[in-house]
Amino acid sequence: xxxxxxxxxxxxxxxxxxxxxxxxxxxxxxxxxxxxxxxxxxxxxxxxxxxxxxxxxxxxxxxxxxxxxxxxxxxxxxxxxxxxxxxxxxxxxxxxxxxxxxxxxxxxxxxxxxxxxxxxxxxxxxxxxxxxxxxxxxxxxxxxxxxxxxxxxxxxxxxxxxxxxxxxxxxxxxxxxxxxxxxxxxxxxxxxxxxxxxxxxxxxxxxxxxxxxxxxxxxxxxxxxxxxxxxxxxxxxxxxxxxxxxxxxxxxxxxxxxxxxxxxxxxxxxxxxxxxxxxxxxxxxxxxxxxxxxxxxxxxxxxxxxxxxxxxxxxxxxxxxxxxxxxxxxxxxxxxxxxxxxxxxxxxxxxxxxxxxxxxxxxxxxxxxxxxxxxxxxxxxxxxxxxxxxxxxxxxxxxxxxxxxxxxxxxxxxxxxxxxxxxxxxxxxxxxxxxxxxxxxxxxxxxxxxxxxxxxxxxxxxxxxxxxxxxxxxxxxxxxxxxxxxxxxxxxxxxxxxxxxxxxxxxxxxxxxxxxxxxxxxxxxxxxxxxxxxxxxxxxxx
Amino acid sequence: xxxxxxxxxxxxxxxxxxxxxxxxxxxxxxxxxxxxxxxxxxxxxxxxxxxxxxxxxxxxxxxxxxxxxxxxxxxxxxxxxxxxxxxxxxxxxxxxxxxxxxxxxxxxxxxxxxxxxxxxxxxxxxxxxxxxxxxxxxxxxxxxxxxxxxxxxxxxxxxxxxxxxxxxxxxxxxxxxxxxxxxxxxxxxxxxxxxxxxxxxxxxxxxxxxx
Numbered sequence: 024x025x026x027x028x029x030x031x032x033x034x035x036x037x038x039x040x041x042x043x044x045x046x047x048x049x050x051x052x053x054x055x056x057x058x059x060x061x062x063x064x065x066x067x068x069x070x071x072x073x074x075x076x077x078x079x080x081x082x083x084x085x086x087x088x089x090x091x092x093x094x095x096x097x098x099x100x101x102x103x104x105x106x107x108x109x110x111x112x113x114x115x116x117x118x119x120x121x122x123x124x125x126x127x128x129x130x131x132x133x134x135x136x137x138x139x140x141x142x143x144x145x146x147x148x149x150x151x152x153x154x155x156x157x158x159x160x161x162x163x164x165x166x167x168x169x170x171x172x173x174x175x176x177x178x179x180x181x182x183x184x185x186x187x188x189x190x191x192x193x194x195x196x197x198x199x200x201x202x203x204x205x206x207x208x209x210x211x212x213x214x215x216x217x218x219x220x221x222x223x224x225x226x227x228x229x230x231x232x233x234x235x236x237x238x239x240x241x242x243x244x245x246x247x248x249x250x251x252x253x254x255x256x257x258x259x260x261x262x263x264x265x266x267x268x269x270x271x272x273x274x275x276x277x278x279x280x281x282x283x284x285x286x287x288x289x290x291x292x293x294x295x296x297x298x299x300x301x302x303x304x305x306x307x308x309x310x311x312x313x314x315x316x317x318x319x320x321x322x323x324x325x326x327x328x329x330x331x332x333x334x335x336x337x338x339x340x341x342x343x344x345x346x347x348x349x350x351x352x353x354x355x356x357x358x359x360x361x362x363x364x365x366x367x368x369x370x371x372x373x374x375x376x377x378x379x380x381x382x383x384x385x386x387x388x389x390x391x392x393x394x395x396x397x398x399x400x401x402x403x404x405x406x407x408x409x410x411x412x413x414x415x416x417x418x419x420x421x422x423x424x425x426x427x428x429x430x431x432x433x434x435x436x437x438x439x440x441x442x443x444x445x446x447x448x449x450x451x452x453x454x455x456x457x458x459x460x461x462x463x464x465x466x467x468x469x470x471x472x473x474x475x476x477x478x479x480x481x482x483x484x485x486x487x488x489x490x491x492x493x494x495x496x497x498x499x500x501x502x503x504x505x506x507x508x509x510x511x512x513x514x515x516x517x518x519x520x521x522x523x524x525x526x527x528x529x530x531x532x533x534x535x536x537x538x539x540x541x542x543x544x545x546x547x548x549x550x551x552x553x554x555x556x557x558x559x560x561x562x563x564x565x
Numbered sequence: 566x567x568x569x570x571x572x573x574x575x576x577x578x579x580x581x582x583x584x585x586x587x588x589x590x591x592x593x594x595x596x597x598x599x600x601x602x603x604x605x606x607x608x609x610x611x612x613x614x615x616x617x618x619x620x621x622x623x624x625x626x627x628x629x630x631x632x633x634x635x636x637x638x639x640x641x642x643x644x645x646x647x648x649x650x651x652x653x654x655x656x657x658x659x660x661x662x663x664x665x666x667x668x669x670x671x672x673x674x675x676x677x678x679x680x681x682x683x684x685x686x687x688x689x690x691x692x693x694x695x696x697x698x699x700x701x702x703x704x705x706x707x708x709x710x711x712x713x714x715x716x717x718x719x720x721x722x723x724x725x726x727x728x729x730x731x732x733x734x735x736x737x738x739x740x741x742x743x744x745x746x747x748x749x750x751x752x753x754x755x756x757x758x759x760x761x762x763x764x765x766x767x768x769x770x771x772x773x774x775x776x
Contacts, residue, residue: 087715089756089772291717291772292758309714318716319776322751363747364766 025383026390027347032383033337034376038369045099049332050325050368053093056315060084060101060286063313067284068110068254076248076281083276084286084313087294091369092320093329094288098258111284112141112247113256124267130236131227133257142223147188148250149218154184156202165198187219194219210235210242218246233271237278244283255283262289264296269304276307287311321367323359327352329368330375347389354395357421361408362399377402392418412558413534413551423533423540434483437532438466440539441479441510444559445469447542453556453565464497468504471565478504479564483532487513498522508563525562534558569599576609576620581628583619586611695731697748700741703727708775716774720762723773739763742773752776 025032035044048057063082071080086094095117102113114136118124121132157163157180167183186192196216203212217223230236244255257275262268275285287308289297298305319325330351334343358365358374365371374395381394396418399406408420415423427433445467448454454477455470465478480497484490490513497509507522514526527535538555541547547555559565566574572593576584589596600620603609610626612619614633621629630637695703707726711718724738733741743763746753752775755763759771 085715087717089754089770290758291715291756291774294715294717295719295758295772314715316716318754318774319751321754322776366750367766370766 024386025379026387027334027338028340028342028388029334029337029379030339031337032376032379033333034372034379036376038373040096040099042099042103045096046103047333047336048097048100049329050093050320051328052317052319052322052325053097053329056086056097056317057101059313059315060097061104061107064107064111064254064256064284067282071248071254071282072252074248074252076245078279078281080254080281080283081279082284082313083307083311084284084315085308085311086286086288086315086317087291088317088320089367090290091367092317093368094317095260096368097315097317098260098286098288102256102258110253111256112137112145112251112253113258115258115260117260118263118268119261124265126233126236126267126271127227127230129268129271130230130239131224133240134224134227136258137223142218142221145223145247145250146218146221149215150184150187152250153199153202153219154180160202162198163202166194166202168192168195190221196220207246208242210238211246214239214242214246233274237274237280240275240283241278241280244280248282255280256286257283258286258288260288262287263293264300266300269297269301273301273304273307276304323356326359326366326368326371327355330355330371333372333375351390353425354390354392354421357424358395358399361417361420362406364403364406373402374398392421395421408530410528410530411534412531412561413537413554415533415537419537419540420533423536424529427532427536430483430485433532434481436536436539437483437510437527438481440535441481441562441564442467443539443542444535444555444562445479445564447538447547447555448559448565451552451556453559465504465507467564469564471506475505477506477508477564479508479510482509482511482513484513491515494524510562523563527562531561535562568593568596569602572596572599573603573608573622576603577622577624579620579622579625581621581625581632583612583614583621583625583629586618586620589620695733695737695741697741697744700727700731701745701749703730704742704745705775708773712774717756717772718774719759720771720773721760724761735761746773 024030033047035041037044048054063084067080067082070076086097088094098115101107102115107113114133116129116132116136118129118132121128153163153166157167157169164180167180167187169180169183173183183192187194196219199216199219200212203215207215213229214223214226217226226239230239240257247253247255259272262272272285272287294305294308297308331348334351355371359371365374375390377398378390378394381397382390385394387394396416399417408415408417411420427436442457445454445457449456449469454472457467457469460466460468460478465480467479468476470476482490482493482497484493490511494509494511494513494515498507509522509524510527511524512527512529512532515524535558538547538551538558541551542555556565572589575589575593578584586596586600589600600609600611604611608623610621610623612621612626612629627641631641704723704727707723708718710726711722720739720742724735727733728735728738739762746755746763754774754776755765755770756772756774757768757770759769762769762771764770
């Protein structure tokens with residue numbers, strides 16, 4: 024059993040999305056991008072729904088975003104949508120696997136990008152069309168070799184058509200050509216014959232020039248509209264600036280294939296390279312009908328929503344409670360804030376996959392800090408909390424950070440930690456025994472090895488203006504001691520010869536609290552001793 | 566020609582073998598006063614060889630001693646070798662001094678050039694006095710000016726503008742970009758690629774856009 028009562032790990036384990044993974048789409052920006060693409064398809068479909076299309080009925084879409092931000096996921100998700108499937112026929116091509124790249128291999132890849140399901144559907148539609156013709160046309164009947172024996176044995180044309188579809192008989196291709204050429208162009212006839220033959224993708228071998236390829240693509244789009252009432256979408260992923268691909272794409276754009284949409288997916292870097300390599304193609308890309316924007320795809324809100332979407336999708340019983348969602352969001356926030364390396368969808372999903380696996384193995388009801396800690400240690404062994412002197416484990420870091428969201432708790436924790444740190448420094452002989460600081464306005468007082476009387480004051484507030492005032496007041500009381508150290512969360516450089524104002528970041532405060540917890544529980548080991556003294560030095564108390 | 570000159574020529578013509586005083590007297594007659602004068606001037610040396618006195622011109626006397634006195638020859642050789650050592654050492658010292666002088670001159674030139682550059686920088690924009698908020702202002706302005714239709718801009722382009730305005734080095738610029746994009750995660754977005762940029766996840770991120 025996985026956490027949150029899930030029956031399976033909802034997160035994908037592959038580094039790039041598969042069609043199955045892409046069924047789930049989360050994130051406001053990704054959903055907005057999806058809506059923009061769907062609107063484009065819907066608009067184009069409405070224009071050609073009458074069955075006729077002109078060169079005005081061509082659309083160019085670009086999706087430009089950084090690697091790992093969900094472009095491919097979006098493309099595959101759209102391709103797999105039922106509502107899209109009703110209106111479109113989509114061919115998804117990952118250009119990174121097309122090598123060598125030339126017009127034939129690119130065309131072959133585009134034909135390969137259509138699903139087997141589509142090929143079966145169009146085959147059935149074409150056979151049904153010929154079958155219908157055969158009811159009235161004797162030449163068409165020859166396609167199915169329908170004769171007297173068939174009629175007296177009670178076998179209908181539909182039965183024969185089914186036989187063709189199930190490869191139970193070979194149709195008469197010569198008759199098929201005769202029937203089709205009355206209504207279709209030679210290129211369309213060639214494609215239709217290949218469709219009936221069940222060898223649709225072999226058309227890549229029939230073309231020899233770029234002109235042939237463009238004509239074939241146009242014929243294909245036209246046939247899809249005619250037989251399926253759908254527009255044709257070509258999705259070219261990992262579009263790059265190499266000469267063959269850009270020239271091919273330029274030709275496709277220039278052809279204005281009726282009832283078709285070309286969706287180009289690439290990175291800002293590729294876009295820039297195309298600008299430098301081929302101004303003509305760049306100009307066409309600049310004039311794209313839809314520039315799908317995934318801006319902010321790596322923001323916390325976006326990534327969090329995507330993470331939650333996977334759980335929601337797999338939460339059949341709708342048992343994922345708002346409290347659990349809030350708890351998980353807080354943990355994700357820590358990971359997002361502390362590890363800039365994970366600030367993208369792909370990396371975060373990878374973390375979540377391993378975390379869920381870990382929690383599942385330990386039979387945890389929720390994703391806990393330990394699971395995150397183990398995951399980061401195992402999957403990214405080199406990662407550490409930035410700037411942590413005490414080398415705080417990620418699990419403790421998350422716990423402490425969450426506990427310290429309240430500023431009062433944080434202040435109390437840090438005050439307690441500094442007292443403990445001075446006590447520890449005394450125990451190891453770094454400073455003299457701390458004195459009672461009751462009523463002096465300071466939090467800790469002690470003498471350093473040279474007899475200098477040192478006082479430490481902690482000033483932590485949500486409102487930094489309040490901290491500045493407090494620091495200013497504390498600085499006026501330096502007469503009691505030789506040296507005053509003010510530890511604050513406010514960013515200030517105040518201080519004089521006899522005093523020092525040390526600004527502590529969140530990491531430093533967590534370091535202190537972590538040390539304090541270990542000190543109180545007598546869990547300090549040899550390594551911690553050096554670290555603790557370094558921590559004390561970093562806040563100028565020894 | 567005076568008697569002294571005649572005597573001098575006679576002694577000189579004898580070479581390093583020297584002219585026997587008795588032979589000179591036999592040939593020239595009374596020579597004592599002239600010889601004394603030449604000895605007092607240091608032009609002639611008189612040396613006793615066996616039972617006879619020989620006169621040597623100053624230019625031949627050392628050679629005569631070298632030929633006849635082994636101790637003198639040894640001493641002379643030693644002095645010569647010391648002289649040789651001194652001469653070569655002097656040459657090396659002279660060369661070293663020359664190199665040093667060249668280096669000092671180059672160093673002085675370099676220091677003075679740096680001083681001029683530093684002064685120029687200081688007068689254009691004080692180095693590393695750009696706060697993150699000031700940098701943000703300049704960065705945003707440059708980003709807005711160079712923005713493309715898709716929003717993404719090469720960081721190198723922005724660097725040119727911002728560094729020229731603020732007098733920042735490339736390293737300092739990218740350090741500030743890293744700080745800025747980290748601080749305002751919801752405002753800026755980085756993308757991989759480009760010839761230069763900010764390093765994230767081991768990848769150069771050379772493109773930026775405002776969200």
